[in-house]
Amino acid sequence: MTIDIPDALPSASTVLSDVAELGEKRLAALPAPQDRAAAQRAEAAAVHAEVRSLRTRFLEVHADGVYDRLTAGRSRRPRIAELVETAAEEFPGLVPTRAQIEAERRLPQAAKEGREIDQGIFLRAVLRSPVAGPHLLDSMLAPTPRALAMLPDFLRTGAAEMEAVRIERRGGTARLTMCRDDRLNAEDERQVDDMETAVDLALLDPDVRVGLVRGGEMSHPRYRGRRVFSAGINLKALGAGGIPLVGFLLRRELGYIHKIIRGVRIEDAGPERWHSPLVAKPWAAAVDGFAIGGGTQLLLAFDHVIIEAGAYLSLPAAKEGIVPGVANLRLTRFTGPRTSRQVILGGRRIWAAEPEARLLVDEVVEREEMDAAIERALERLDGEAVSANRAMLNLAEEPPDVLRAYAAEFALAQALRLYGDDVITKAGRFAAKPEPAAVQLRERLG
Numbered sequence: 001m002t003i004d005i006p007d008a009l010p011s012a013s014t015v016l017s018d019v020a021e022l023g024e025k026r027l028a029a030l031p032a033p034q035d036r037a038a039a040q041r042a043e044a045a046a047v048h049a050e051v052r053s054l055r056t057r058f059l060e061v062h063a064d065g066v067y068d069r070l071t072a073g074r075s076r077r078p079r080i081a082e083l084v085e086t087a088a089e090e091f092p093g094l095v096p097t098r099a100q101i102e103a104e105r106r107l108p109q110a111a112k113e114g115r116e117i118d119q120g121i122f123l124r125a126v127l128r129s130p131v132a133g134p135h136l137l138d139s140m141l142a143p144t145p146r147a148l149a150m151l152p153d154f155l156r157t158g159a160a161e162m163e164a165v166r167i168e169r170r171g172g173t174a175r176l177t178m179c180r181d182d183r184l185n186a187e188d189e190r191q192v193d194d195m196e197t198a199v200d201l202a203l204l205d206p207d208v209r210v211g212l213v214r215g216g217e218m219s220h221p222r223y224r225g226r227r228v229f230s231a232g233i234n235l236k237a238l239g240a241g242g243i244p245l246v247g248f249l250l251r252r253e254l255g256y257i258h259k260i261i262r263g264v265r266i267e268d269a270g271p272e273r274w275h276s277p278l279v280a281k282p283w284a285a286a287v288d289g290f291a292i293g294g295g296t297q298l299l300l301a302f303d304h305v306i307i308e309a310g311a312y313l314s315l316p317a318a319k320e321g322i323v324p325g326v327a328n329l330r331l332t333r334f335t336g337p338r339t340s341r342q343v344i345l346g347g348r349r350i351w352a353a354e355p356e357a358r359l360l361v362d363e364v365v366e367r368e369e370m371d372a373a374i375e376r377a378l379e380r381l382d383g384e385a386v387s388a389n390r391a392m393l394n395l396a397e398e399p400p401d402v403l404r405a406y407a408a409e410f411a412l413a414q415a416l417r418l419y420g421d422d423v424i425t426k427a428g429r430f431a432a433k434p435e436p437a438a439v440q441l442r443e444r445l446g
Contacts (some may be wrong), residue, residue: 005057009065011093016058020093024052027113034111048114052121055094059125066091067132075133077139077267080254081246083126084119090272101244109241110424116245119127120415123175123250130401137404140254141265146193146341147200154201164194164217167201167253172209173378174202179216184223184231187294191234191250196256203264203279210381211260212374213298216284223289229311232293235320237426252294253326254407260301261394282381282390286374287311293324296360300330303390304377305361307352308370313360315348321423329406335359403434409417 003019006012026047030040070086071078080088088097096104096115104112112273127133154160158169164185166177176198178185202211215229237243263280285299287307296313299305307313315331316325324344331340339356342348350357352364365373400443417423 003054005054005061006308007061009062009069012058012062013094016054016091017093019054019210020051023047032111033168043131045114048117050119051093055118055121056125058094059149063125063129064131066094067126067129067135071135074087074135074221077135077142079140079142080123080136080250083136084122084246087122095119101413105244106242109239109418109427112241112419114419117412117419118417120246120412123246123411124408127411133404133408134400137254137258137400137407138265141259141262142267143200143204143264144193144196145288147197147204151198151201151204155205155207158207160198160201162194162197164191165198165335167198169202169208171206171378172207172382174198174205174208174211176202176211176213177211177216181216181219183221183234184218184228185215185295186231186234186237187248187252188237188242189233189244190251192256193249196251196259199256199259200264203259203281204266208279211281211283212286212376212378213283213302214374215288227288229285229287229289229291230293230295230298231290232295232316233320233322235427238320239429243380243418245411245418249325249414250407250411253410257298257301257326258403261398262400263391280391283387284374284377284381286370287313288370290314292315297325297327297330299360300327303386304363304381306363306365306370306373306377307357307361309352309364309366312349313357314347315343316347318345321420321426322417323410326403326406326410329403330398 003015006015027044030036030044033041033044036044060422066087068074069090070083084095085098087095095118100115101119104115126136134251150160154169160167164178164180166179168175168177173178176195178191178195180186180191199211202208209224215227217225218228233243243249258267260283264276266279267277282303283301284304285302287295287299287305288311290307290311291299291313293314293316296315299313315324315327317327328340328344331343334340335343335356336359339348339359343350350360354359357364363373363377
């Protein structure tokens with residue numbers, strides 16, 4: 001039986017809350033997800049499907065009303081993490097509560113109920129809205145409270161050291177070094193937080209004119225003393241349930257990577273910012289060793305990319321069962337549809353020596369020439385007209401509404417993928433293995 005959605009938001013919210021509460025009682029009567037027999041798994045799936053169908057139809061009618069309530073008529077700018085928590089409080093049954101999400105975070109992926117799917121349903125509806133979606137995208141461009149707290153010291157010293165990233169201002173350039181040397185710069189929630197903090201500091205510092213991202217030297221025996229750009233998502237963390245939809249997958253794309261492209265949003269910046277609230281700067285990247293998965297996704301946001309001869313790029317997300325961020329939107333723009341399908345669907349690696357590599361990078365240089373090539377590139381990007389022109393290029397190549405439409409579908413598609421049987425099976429293998437860096441090497445590098 002299909003339940004009607006009332007036109008009035010309070011009445012509709014009550015209907016949703018009542019149905020969701022009944023669904024929770026039915027789920028609570030079942031064993032934990034990992035202990036369910038086939039019939040019990042089918043029953044749980046039916047419960048989720050019934051409530052999720054109602055959530056989807058509720059949001060088709062009331063997404064804008066819900067968002068206005070959560071943001072006080074769009075006068076507040078909560079980021080995604082705060083938005084979903086407030087939604088759980090204001091509209092019971094719409095998204096999982098903070099306590100439910102925290103309980104799931106302590107479980108391996110295979111033992112979770114899959115409540116992040118409900119966050120994906122909600123965020124898809126918000127981002128699809130031409131009213132709420134642009135407001136949320138803009139809200140994600142604001143500097144983080146952590147970056148604002150660190151800014152005075154950074155302005156004074158020109159340096160900041162975090163667990164996953166070091167940033168140093170030198171010669172008008174903010175040099176961001178990814179320094180997870182024990183895990184080949186594999187990405188997790190800590191890395192995303194540190195990267196967004198560092199990007200904010202670079203954009204907020206008036207003495208910085210250009211940004212550079214490069215991998216640091218590794219301590220793993222196979223790459224000891226050598227620089228590596230990124231091994232992509234931390235597969236061990238994924239299997240252990242430590243790669244959240246909101247705090248990692250969406251924050252990464254709509255937070256620091258979006259800021260590299262668009263800039264950081266400054267509220268009440270004064271009359272000197274009368275023309276735009278965004279402060280944006282050119283960015284270069286230097287790839288040593290390899291850029292796998294999220295590393296290659298990141299490169300698609302840069303203005304100039306230098307790669308070491310012998311290095312390679314790859315996007316093995318389909319093999320792992322997930323969606324490679326916004327690469328599905330951006331890669332075709334660089335390589336054309338056939339090559340993008342070979343890379344994303346077929347797992348093809350693009351080696352620096354291949355002609356196709358020049359569609360993704362600007363320079364291929366020998367290892368001993370990397371430092372000199374980087375300095376030349378930074379000098380070319382350090383011009384007053386560069387920022388204006390890159391902003392117009394970015395606007396032409398990826399209008400904000402194009403990213404918004406993609407991000408809406410990505411929010412739900414990636415949430416569903418996180419709880420696909422194939423992903424849970426593969427992720428479980430990674431979670432059971434020791435030495436996260438070794439896992440990355442064996443499974444991703446071959």
